[in-house]
Amino acid sequence: MFPWFLLATTLVVIICIYYVINTITKKVYKQNTPKGALPPIYSGWMPWLGCGLEFGKSPLTFIELMRQKYGPVYTLKVAGERMTFLTDPEDFHIFFRSVNVDFQKAVQNAVQNVASVTEHAFFRNHTKIHDTVKGRLAVSRLPAIGQDLFSEMKGHLLMINAPKMLKSGGESKISAELSQVVRSTMYKAVMNNLFGAELLRTGHEEKFKELEKYFVTFDDQFEYGARLPGIFLREWSTSKKWLLDLFRSITAKCLKNIPEDAAKQNLLQSLLSVVDAEYAPNWALLLLWASLANAIPITFWTLCLIYSHPEVLAKLRTEVEPVMKDLKNIVFFLNLFFRLVSDVTLGQMPYTRQCILEAIRLRSPGIITRRVVQEFTVKGFNVPAGDLLMVSPFWAHRNPKHFPEPDKFEPERWDSLDKNSFPDEFIAFGGGRYQCPGRWFALMEMQMYVSLFVNMFNCELLQGVPDVCPLHLVGTQQPVHSCPVVLTRRNAS
Numbered sequence: 001m002f003p004w005f006l007l008a009t010t011l012v013v014i015i016c017i018y019y020v021i022n023t024i025t026k027k028v029y030k031q032n033t034p035k036g037a038l039p040p041i042y043s044g045w046m047p048w049l050g051c052g053l054e055f056g057k058s059p060l061t062f063i064e065l066m067r068q069k070y071g072p073v074y075t076l077k078v079a080g081e082r083m084t085f086l087t088d089p090e091d092f093h094i095f096f097r098s099v100n101v102d103f104q105k106a107v108q109n110a111v112q113n114v115a116s117v118t119e120h121a122f123f124r125n126h127t128k129i130h131d132t133v134k135g136r137l138a139v140s141r142l143p144a145i146g147q148d149l150f151s152e153m154k155g156h157l158l159m160i161n162a163p164k165m166l167k168s169g170g171e172s173k174i175s176a177e178l179s180q181v182v183r184s185t186m187y188k189a190v191m192n193n194l195f196g197a198e199l200l201r202t203g204h205e206e207k208f209k210e211l212e213k214y215f216v217t218f219d220d221q222f223e224y225g226a227r228l229p230g231i232f233l234r235e236w237s238t239s240k241k242w243l244l245d246l247f248r249s250i251t252a253k254c255l256k257n258i259p260e261d262a263a264k265q266n267l268l269q270s271l272l273s274v275v276d277a278e279y280a281p282n283w284a285l286l287l288l289w290a291s292l293a294n295a296i297p298i299t300f301w302t303l304c305l306i307y308s309h310p311e312v313l314a315k316l317r318t319e320v321e322p323v324m325k326d327l328k329n330i331v332f333f334l335n336l337f338f339r340l341v342s343d344v345t346l347g348q349m350p351y352t353r354q355c356i357l358e359a360i361r362l363r364s365p366g367i368i369t370r371r372v373v374q375e376f377t378v379k380g381f382n383v384p385a386g387d388l389l390m391v392s393p394f395w396a397h398r399n400p401k402h403f404p405e406p407d408k409f410e411p412e413r414w415d416s417l418d419k420n421s422f423p424d425e426f427i428a429f430g431g432g433r434y435q436c437p438g439r440w441f442a443l444m445e446m447q448m449y450v451s452l453f454v455n456m457f458n459c460e461l462l463q464g465v466p467d468v469c470p471l472h473l474v475g476t477q478q479p480v481h482s483c484p485v486v487l488t489r490r491n492a493s
Contacts (some may be wrong), residue, residue: 028096036382039084040070043077050077058470060366060477064395073381084372084387085394089425091378095391096431101370103434106388110226115282115290116244126200128274129283134437136270142444145193150448152189157452160185160487174487178459179479181487182300186449187212187292194267194291200251211246216237219293223474226267237263243288247281260364267291295442297476299449302359304466304483305409306450307459312355312411319351324455341413349451354411356446357426362409364393364428394477458488 044051055062055078063085066074072088086095095101108122117125135141160174160181188202201207218225221236222351230237251272258269265273275283306313372387383389399441402425403413422429429436434440454457466479 018186020272036377037380039073039075039381039383041075041077041082042066042070042437048080050079052405054455056064059473060394060468063366063390063392063473067395073154073379075387079430082384082387083390084383085339085390085392087392088379089396089399090429091425092391092396092431094376094378095389096368096427098376100372100374100376101389103432104372105371106369106372111286111453113227113287114222114225114240116255117279117282117286119243121276121279121282125275125279125283129271129287130434130437132270133267134285136265136267137438137441139440141335145441146444149189149445150452151195152192153185153445153449154452156185156188159458170425172489173332174483176487178303178461178483178485179297179300181485182303182475183216183296184212186299186445187215190291190296191288195288196254196266199254199268200288204241214242215288215292218243220478222289222293226474235376240285243285247284247288250376251280251284290438294476297478298356298360298363298442300483301476302356302362302446302450302459303453303459305362306355306454307461308465309409312409313454316351316355320347320455323348324451349447351411352447352451353443354417355412355441356450357414357417358409358411359430361397361403361426362407363477364397364469365475366394366477367392368430369426373420383488396425396427399425426435456490458490460486461489 006368029104042051046053054136055076063076066076067085067087072091073084073086075082075084077083086092104126105121108119111117111122111126112119116185137145170254188208191202192198201211209399217235217239221233225233225236254272255267255277258273259265262270262273268287271283271287272280291440306316319451367390369391370389372383372389375382375384377383399404400406417423429439462484463481466481466483468477472478
């Protein structure tokens, strides 16, 4: 019995020490905090973890329940961090524009965890990388990218390799999983376009499937890798190592062959020309993740929502088919599409863009974050330096004041949208100094792919639209289960 008694005594002593330290810390914290009420806080009951266990069960749902309970500004104590949430769109300007909050300090540690970029290397390179990507994917640069990207997408869609072909009524039907179809075809087109043709094994099916396997694992567990030690995520850590080894080989070759003329560089080459060579593979991995991890899932969700709403699909096809009617005359079509891309919003297909924006609204990230570097006041509450400041695009886009019938898929709500601008309440692309630098490229690629897909395929959703998995907060929402479909090629294709 002695060992158990000793263990129990040790645990009691540890808990007592924790509460003594915690009490002293709170007193010091209050003494150093300017006068003014702190936001209401939910700390849970676990030492250090706070409300982490409750939060982790269903974080997407939990943060909304806390808003309903505590109001538009509240704080959660999770895993040693104070996370303060702003939920009123009237306060979002603080999050995006205030000098009291900092984007880089909020994400640096996560970047170090997922890509092994040191703190010094992060602050030395991040702004240069952001500005380089923003410049390379600016509105004025898209025409040169769009023509090849469209041709690649069409080619890969024509070559869909289904695991199972069905015959029905004399026509071939493709039995597949929709997210896998979108992923495999878009991955190849985007990789070749931004990283260089065949650089990432896209022309070798077995090697590409190996790359796809490791990247999907890396992407699926990305937000856990950003917070947890790799020892707890062995499969993810293996994928990360494999991808970094691949990029070490790739970047070593690329660094020797970067064109001097910046206009002739692809995006990867532009990135490599501004970063420290030591961390070039790490930044290249992050560039790959940023290029694929959000736009491609949103494309999947857009197709799910379109095909589950027959009236939307019919309206969309009346817009798309006239633009696509000259597909057989490929030279004419590419010249036409080149002009459309130069207009960036692909102006002859505005309803297609509206469908994409509506899918983005409904499947936006659960949270985006900043670090509070100087205390400030909002709605009478003092938010102290050191807090992680949080905003939820997912829930902001369900505010009925700004988006009536918020759970309804209604592309028409974007009818009056001006080109190249969004309402203040729509924050899917972030905001401020470090707003998503690739947002116009992402909208372009999604609009290309969706217009091609609906023109080429009928798509039967065998189990309807998957529910959103409530476990994920970072990046585009993920489906809770797969989405099996039967595809039939249309005569229009």
